[in-house]
Amino acid sequence: MADWKNLDTLDSYKKLSSSDHRVDLKDVLAGEAGAERVRNYSVPMACGLTYNYAAKQVDGEVLEMLNDLAKDSDLAGKFEELYNGAMINTGEKRLVLHHLTRGQLGNDVVADGVDKRDFYKKEQAKISEFAAKIHSGEITNADGERFTTAVQIGIGGSDLGPRAMYIALENWARANGRMLMDAKFISNVDPDDALNVLASIDPAHTLFILVSKSGTTLETLTNEAFVKNALKDAGLDPSKHMVAVTSETSPLAKSSDYLAAFFMDDYIGGRYSSTSAVGGVVLSLAFGPEVFERFLNGAAEADKLAAHEAPLSNAAMLDALIGVYERNILGYETTAVLPYSQALSRFPAHLQQADMESNGKSVNRFGEPVDYKTGPVLFGEPGTNGQHSFYQLLHQGKDIVPLQFVGFRKNQSGVDMDIQGSTSQQKLGANVAAQIVAFACGKDDNDLNKQFDGGRPSSIIVGEELTPESLGALLAHFENKIMFQGFLWNLNSFDQEGVQLGKVLAKRVLSHETDGALSVYAELLDI
C-alpha cells in the first residue's frame, strides 16, 4: 500500500525547497553545450512522440532531486495501485479506471461483480457494431435514407474531450478517406447554442448522441428536449434519431426513447472519458471504429510508458515533476499549452478542464487543508495564432508563464505549398523552434522596450504527424501527468465538489427560493 503524504512532509521536497540552486536558461542553452543539451534533454514517448525539456529550468542537480521526489512520493507505486483497482477517488469512494478503457496494465479489476476491462471492451464492440450498421445503411432513418451527421449533446467532459478529439482528426480523416459522417456538438444551456447547431444540419439525416453519465445533467436534458421538439416539428420520430451514452443505472439506460444505449460507469470521470463510450460513439460514427481503435492503442501505449518508475524514461512523470517544481519552488501561477497545429485548436480547452478540475483544490485526499500551491490556471490557443495575440505578455510581461509547446514535422492533409522558399508546415515548425529560443534566451537591446529578458521556460512535445495513434498518446500523456501531479500534491484528482454549490443555488433561483443578494441578482437577470 502506498503511503499518501502531503508534499511538504517529504524529505525530498524539503531538500528541494531549501536548495537555492537555480538554472539560468541563457547560460545552459548557449553555444555548443546548449546544442548538446537540446539533443540530450529528451524522453521518448509513445507513437513516435518526444518530450524535450531542454528549455526547462532544470539540470542534473535539479533532476536528481526530482528523481528523489518521485521515489519518495512513490509515484509509480501509486499508479500501480490505481490501475490495479484501488479506491483512489476517496471523496466519492470510487475506483479510477479510465486506463482500462484502452488496455490492461495490471491485474484484472473486478467491480460490481464484473471484470471491468471486459465491460469496457464489450461496450466498444457494441459501438463498433452499431456504427458499422449506420455506415452500411442497415440502420437508416424512417425513409430508409442514411444518416450523414452525428450531433453530440453533452457538457463538460461529455463535450470538451470528444469535441477536441473530433476536431483533431477531421483533416486527417478527410485526407485519408476516413470521413464517414460529420459531427457537431451542443453543450451550453443557452438555447442559442442548440439553435445554431440545428440551423446548420438536416435533422432528417442526423443521429443525436445524448451523453450524460448520471442521466440527470440539467443542460443535457434541456438540450435533449429542445432537439426532440425540433425533430417532431420536422415530422420525425425522435426515438429513431437518438442514442444514449450513460451509466447502466441511469434513467436513460433502458428507455425506449433511444435507438440504442452505450454504457460507461462511475469509475470513469467525465474529464477522462474520451477513451470510453463518451468519445467512442461520436468518433466511431465520424471516422469508423477502426480509427477509434487506433486512438485507443496510442493511449494504451502511453499508459505503459507512464508505468515506468524512472522519470527520465517516463515523460508524463517527468512533466508532472517539472510542473510541480515550477509551481511550488519557482512560484509560477499559470501555465500555457500552445500546440502548433490547427487541428489541436480545442485541445487546450480540454486540458483546461482535465487539469484545473482535477487539481484545482485546497484540501488533500483526506479532506485536510494543504499549505502549498496546487493546480495552476491553464490556458492556451494554437500557434502561430497566439504569437499574434497574447505572446506579448508571455515575452515581456511581469509574470513568468511556463509553456508547453506541441509540434509536428508533417501536416495532416499532406497538401502543402512552397512559398518564398519554404512550405507552410516548415514556417510553422520554424516558428515554434524560434519561440522556444526567444522565450528562453531573450535578446538584449539598448531600447528596453525591445529588450527580451528570456528565462521563460518551455518544453515541447514533437511528433511526426498528428494521427489517431499520436493523438491518443498525447491525450494519455496529459491525463497521466495530471494524475502524477495529484499524487505529488496528495489530492483527490478525481472528484469535483467545487462545482456543486453553484448548482444548488441555481436551483434555488429557479424555484424562487432566494432572498438577500441572490434574489437581487436573479431580478437583474429577470428570473
Added chain:
Amino acid sequence: MADWKNLDTLDSYKKLSSSDHRVDLKDVLAGEAGAERVRNYSVPMACGLTYNYAAKQVDGEVLEMLNDLAKDSDLAGKFEELYNGAMINTGEKRLVLHHLTRGQLGNDVVADGVDKRDFYKKEQAKISEFAAKIHSGEITNADGERFTTAVQIGIGGSDLGPRAMYIALENWARANGRMLMDAKFISNVDPDDALNVLASIDPAHTLFILVSKSGTTLETLTNEAFVKNALKDAGLDPSKHMVAVTSETSPLAKSSDYLAAFFMDDYIGGRYSSTSAVGGVVLSLAFGPEVFERFLNGAAEADKLAAHEAPLSNAAMLDALIGVYERNILGYETTAVLPYSQALSRFPAHLQQADMESNGKSVNRFGEPVDYKTGPVLFGEPGTNGQHSFYQLLHQGKDIVPLQFVGFRKNQSGVDMDIQGSTSQQKLGANVAAQIVAFACGKDDNDLNKQFDGGRPSSIIVGEELTPESLGALLAHFENKIMFQGFLWNLNSFDQEGVQLGKVLAKRVLSHETDGALSVYAELLDI
C-alpha cells in the same frame, strides 16, 4: 498636457498601498444590506447594459481612494488627449485613433494631411457600397452567379476580433432576417487550417477578404497563395474572388490582384481594428452595412460614457480601477472573462489578445522598467460550459481569480422552451446569478472537501439582449478599460515589441542561418 507618471509615484496609489482596509464579501453581501448593495453598486453603460460590481472587494472607502487615483492619474485628461489626436503610441510614434472609426469625441484630428474621421467614414461608405453590390448581384462571379460566402484571411487582430464579432451576431442575424452571407476565417500558417476551410466552402461562390495592414504578414500572404492556388485549380480567376483590407501604403493597396481594396491606417492597432475596415468588410458582407453601422453606434455610445470624469458614472474607468486594485493591491495574477452567452464563445479569446498584448509589458511609456505588476493573464470560456470545466479551481483552488461575468435577459433567437418549469434562458440566468453568490459568499461545511471559502470577487455586465448595438458597446467597454489600465500603469498599450524576436528567429531558421540550440530545435522539427 497630461502628466505621465508611474503608478507607484502617485500619492493616491501610495495611500491605497498603505491602507490595510479590506472588504469581506461574505459580510457585505449578507442580509438586506447585501441586497441593497447589489441594487446600488451599479453603473449604467451604453445600449442598456449595466456594470454591477457589488461582488467586488470594494466599498465606500476603497472607492474613494480609487476615485482619487483616477484624478491623480488624470485618466479623463489622458483619454481626452488621445481622442484629440496626441501621439499616445510613443513606441511607434503614432496617434491612437480607433475611437474615430465610430464617432467624433473631440476635435477634428488631421494627420497626413487628411481629416481622419472623414477618412474612416469614407472607407465605411466604400465598404457599404461594395457590400450592396455583392448582395444585389451587381458584382458576381465569372458565371454571373452571386457570392454566398465570405472568407477572411488574416491573423491576430485581423482575425480574433472580427471572428468573435461574427460569431456573436450569427444567431441574431438568422433570427432577424439579416444573414446575407456565411463567413469563415483562415488564420494559422498551418496549411491544415486553410485546407479545412476550403473543404467546407464552394470556391466558385466565395469572396475572400485578405486582411493585412502592412501587406507583409507572413501567415496571411502564405494563406493568400494557398487560396489563390485552390481557386486556380477550380478554374477560377483569383482576382475576381478577392478583396484586400490594408493600409494605403501597403503593396496590396493598388494591386490588380483584387476586386477592391479598403483601407485602415497605422493609427488603428490590429487588436482595436474590429470597428475599422478590418471588421467592417466581413461584417457588412455577412449581415449588411446597416448592421455594421448599428454595431459602430453602440461602440460610439460607450466611448462617450468613457469620457466622463467620475469613475462612478464611467463603467470602463471603474472597471479599470478595480482591476488595478485587484492586481496591484490584492495581488491577483489572472482574470477570467465568463460570458453566459454562447454567442460570445470567442469573445474571451479576443479580449485575451486585446488585454494581454496591450498591457503585458514591463517598461513604461518612456522605456523605463516599472516595479509593479502590469497586465494579468486573461482567459475564459462561455458559461454554463465553464461550470462543468475549470470552475472547480475557481471555487476551491489555492489562488483567487477575479471574474468578469456577462449575461443577458433574452436570448438572440427569441426561440426558447419551458422545460421543468423554466426556459433555457432562465436556467442560464439563474446559473450566472448563482455563481456570483457562490463565489463571493461560499458555504461552510464540516467536510472540508465540500467547503467553499468564498471571497472570490466578480462583476457582471448585464444587458437585455446581445444585439449589434450592445455588442459594440461591450467591445468598446473593454477596449476603454484596457486603455485606462494602460494609463494607470503608465504603459504604452498600443505597441507590441514583444512579438518581434520570434519573427526574427523564425526567419533565421527558414534561411538556415542558425547555430547552437536553435539549430537543434530546427532539426527536431525537420526544418
